[in-house]
Amino acid sequence: xxxxxxxxxxxxxxxxxxxxxxxxxxxxxxxxxxxxxxxxxxxxxxxxxxxxxxxxxxxxxxxxxxxxxxxxxxxxxxxxxxxxxxxxxxxxxxxxxxxxxxxxxxxxxxxxxxxxxxxxxxxxxxxxxx
Amino acid sequence: xxxxxxxxxxxxxxxxxxxxxxxxxxxxxxxxxxxxxxxxxxxxxxxxxxxxxxxxxxxxxxxxxxxxxxxxxxxxxxxxxxxxxxxxxxxxxxxxxxxxxxxxxxxxxxxxxxxxxxxxxxxxxxxxxxxxxxxxxxxxxxxxxxxxxxxxxxxxxxxxxxxxxxxxxxxxxxxxxxxxxxx
Numbered sequence: 001x002x003x004x005x006x007x008x009x010x011x012x013x014x015x016x017x018x019x020x021x022x023x024x025x026x027x028x029x030x031x032x033x034x035x036x037x038x039x040x041x042x043x044x045x046x047x048x049x050x051x052x053x054x055x056x057x058x059x060x061x062x063x064x065x066x067x068x069x070x071x072x073x074x075x076x077x078x079x080x081x082x083x084x085x086x087x088x089x090x091x092x093x094x095x096x097x098x099x100x101x102x103x104x105x106x107x108x109x110x111x112x113x114x115x116x117x118x119x120x121x122x123x124x125x126x127x128x129x130x
Numbered sequence: 131x132x133x134x135x136x137x138x139x140x141x142x143x144x145x146x147x148x149x150x151x152x153x154x155x156x157x158x159x160x161x162x163x164x165x166x167x168x169x170x171x172x173x174x175x176x177x178x179x180x181x182x183x184x185x186x187x188x189x190x191x192x193x194x195x196x197x198x199x200x201x202x203x204x205x206x207x208x209x210x211x212x213x214x215x216x217x218x219x220x221x222x223x224x225x226x227x228x229x230x231x232x233x234x235x236x237x238x239x240x241x242x243x244x245x246x247x248x249x250x251x252x253x254x255x256x257x258x259x260x261x262x263x264x265x266x267x268x269x270x271x272x273x274x275x276x277x278x279x280x281x282x283x284x285x286x287x288x289x290x291x292x293x294x295x296x297x298x299x300x301x302x303x304x305x306x307x308x309x310x311x312x313x
Contacts, residue, residue, distance in 0.1 A: 035249060055249055055272045058280055064303060066278040097274050 029124050043118040049108050050101060057100050067094035228290050233263045237288075240267045245282055245301060245309050264289045279303055281312065 036044045036052040044052075060076050061068055070084045073095070087103040088095055095103070111119045111127035119127070229237070240256035244267040248254050257264035265288040272282050281302040288295045301309040 035251075038251065051250070051271060051273075054274070058272050059249075061280075064280065064307070066274060066280070 029121060029128055032128065033121060033124060043120045044124070045118050046108060049119070050105075053101055053104050054097065057097050067096055068100060069094050229263060229288070230258075230261055233258045233261055237265060237267070240265070241286075241309075243267075244269055244284065245303075262291075275302060282309075 033042065033044065036048050038048050038051070056076075057068060060072050062072050062075070070079055070081065070093075073079050073084065083103075084095070085091075087099055089099055089102075090096075107127075108119065111123050113123050113126065236256035236258050240254045244252075244254040248267075248269050250269050250271055253266040253268040255264065255266045265286060268285045269282045270285055272280065275281050279302045281300055283298070283300045286297050286299075288297075299311055300313045301311045304310050
């Protein structure tokens with residue numbers, strides 16, 4: 001039964017992941033900045049980042065049960081199953097909002113190259129590979 | 131401590147999610163125009179709108195996965211109930227006295243779309259051509275409360291004649307998919 005569940009999960013993830021990479025348009029840093037930058041200073045601070053990620057969590061949580069499964073997450077981005085398990089601190093197969101924010105918090109740290117507590121446009125461009 | 135690369139196999143992951151949300155925002159803004167022509171019930175109008183806009187979004191993004199997210203967001207709850215649950219609060223008080231049934235219906239549809247599909251700071255507009263009244267509903271912040279419920283703070287405007295009325299509030303998503311105004 002466990003093996004079957006794992007297979008179903010793997011199929012779900014495999015079927016969901018390639019579609020996004022194949023059809024995703026060029027990323028627009030201006031639009032991305034606009035969504036997160038609430039005070040209009042052309043920088044994303046930690047609070048703005050957390051608010052944006054909370055909203056991402058809300059939209060990705062399709063069944064609105066307050067948690068993200070790997071299938072829900074795979075529907076919007078490429079997911080490394082092992083990384084998902086690492087983020088799933090209590091091991092229940094779902095990410096709480098807290099677990100999710102902790103995991104993506106590392107993204108902020110990585111993007112904020114000069115460690116000033118903000119992601120500015122040049123840093124965002126580098127982070128997004130543009 | 132995990133790195134970005136360890137959590138998502140692509141460092142563009144967050145950006146990709148945000149771009150998906152851009153599409154949702156566009157969808158929300160588009161709805162304002164379409165809602166003005168709706169004359170059927172709240173639920174059927176919302177379903178028609180969702181169907182039309184989901185196709186447009188999928189076409190624009192060219193990705194079935196993106197469509198899955200957005201489609202689920204649009205179809206994920208009983209939209210009619212959401213609108214109905216919000217109606218009292220959104221159209222209440224002195225403003226509500228000036229709105230007719232069609233105004234409130236349009237407002238309900240806009241509220242449904244805003245709460246379920248609009249990113250923060252993206253407005254969903256409504257307009258009743260018969261009365262000339264119009265307005266917007268704009269979520270401004272999303273969070274989970276202590277009970278794990280999703281809550282969204284929102285701002286709304288209602289234009290009656292030459293006057294614009296503004297109000298703020300917070301609604302939380304109930305287990306049945308409806309949104310209850312809590313402040």
